[in-house]
Amino acid sequence: MKKIIFTGAFITTACIVNAQETLQTVTERGYTTVKNVENAIIVQEASSGNNIQLYQQAGTSYLLAGKTNGTPNQRLAVYTGGAERLSVLAGGYTGIGTTAPTTKLEVSTGTNYDQLGLTKNTVEYYKGAGVIFRNLVDDGTTTEIGGVQARLLNGSTGNVEGSLSFYTKSYSAKVEAVTIKSNGDMGIGTTNPTEKLAVNGKIRAKEIKVEATNWPDYVFEEGYKVGTLEKLESYIKANKHLPGMQTAKQIETDGLELGEMVKQLLKNQEELTLHLIKIEKENKQLKKACSKMRREMNDIKTKNKI
Known part of the structure; x- marks a missing residue:
């Protein structure tokens, strides 16, 4: 029994010493490579002498913190598969797929249809994942001022339906400004x-x-x-409106069909134009007939000396 206890204590002490040596070596050597720590996390100086890498031995995925042009604390990067996937610069700018982000979060991809994913892992109808925008306000609190909300409408297999809403805040009340149905x-x-x-407003x-x-245009065709x-x-x-036009009740119930209304108004106007042309021709004929009758009457008066 004493032998077992002694052996366990020896192993524990050896592990602690080994860990202490690893940390001491890193500190004392000024980021000198620490090697031969099997299946452990290794802190080492990069070959350029400007960066510190934290990784598992023989791995291609690691965390890198280092310098840029000799200036410390310029960036923090995460590598997977030997490629830089996530970059955080000194100003807090974060890049995914880019090593030079210019905004607080910038995502770059060269692959079609790559997407950002927000997932809600419970089934609740008319609820879903979303994005909330907040801002500091006068009372010192950070308050929601708008957002984007997805909603699950139907979760049955093969018939999944969802909607998307954009909302704002007006006098602290949530206003669902834009809705896109399934x-x-x-x-x-x-x-x-x-x-x-569909617009509810001007x-x-x-x-x-x-x-x-x-x-x-067929109204003016021959025949x-x-x-x-x-x-x-x-x-x-009988109908209290022109032919082909919507009734007042139809417009109140279904709305005005602008395209059809303009087309029908033009048709009626063109037909009325044809009526006016016909009436104008008839008026000219009547004027000619009247002029002829006046001449004939004058001739009769002259002959009879009336």
């Missing part, structure tokens, strides 16, 4: 868009282009028959 419909000011773009734009087909004004009058009296 089918790609986007809402601004509404969380339940039913169109590719829109100001320099120009809006509406694509349309079957534009009513196009325009309905009579009498029929148009009867239609208006």
Whole structure:
């Protein structure tokens, strides 16, 4: 029993001495290489004499802290597979995939479809991973001012659905400003868009282009028959709107279909233009007939000396 205790104490003491020697050697030699520490972490001076590496013997993954052009504490780097994967510069700039980040976090990749991943590892519908933006405010606290929120809508196998929302803060209240549904419909000011773009509010734009087909230039084609004004009058009296136009109730319920409305208005205008042209021709004929009648009346008066 005493022999076993003695042996254990000897092994423990040897390990402690070995560890102390490793640390002392590193300190006393000024980052001189510490070798032959099997399956241990090694601190060594890089071949350039400017860096300190922390790694497992015979490994290609290690932590590097060192100098740049002789200036200490310029960067901290993590290597895997012999390549630098993560860099932290003196100003706190952090790079993933880049050794020269220019922002607090910069991610660089040369591979298509590389992505940043945020994962929520519990199944909760209408919840999901997100990004929160915070800022220091007047009372000295760091407060949430906006963010991006993903939501799980359907988690069943083969039918996974999710949505994405961008939100802001207005007078400390959370405002869901933009919502993108699982089918790609986007809402601004509404969380339940039913169109590719639904806006609950006013829109100001320099120009809006509406694509349309079957534009009513055919009204001016030869052989196009325009309905009579009498029929148009009867239609208006019966329906209280022009042919082809949405009713007031339809617009209140479904909204105004801008492209279709402009097309139908143009069609009605072109048909009315044809009516005006026809009326103008008839007026000219009437004027000619009236002028002829006046001449004939004058001739009769002259002959009869009236």
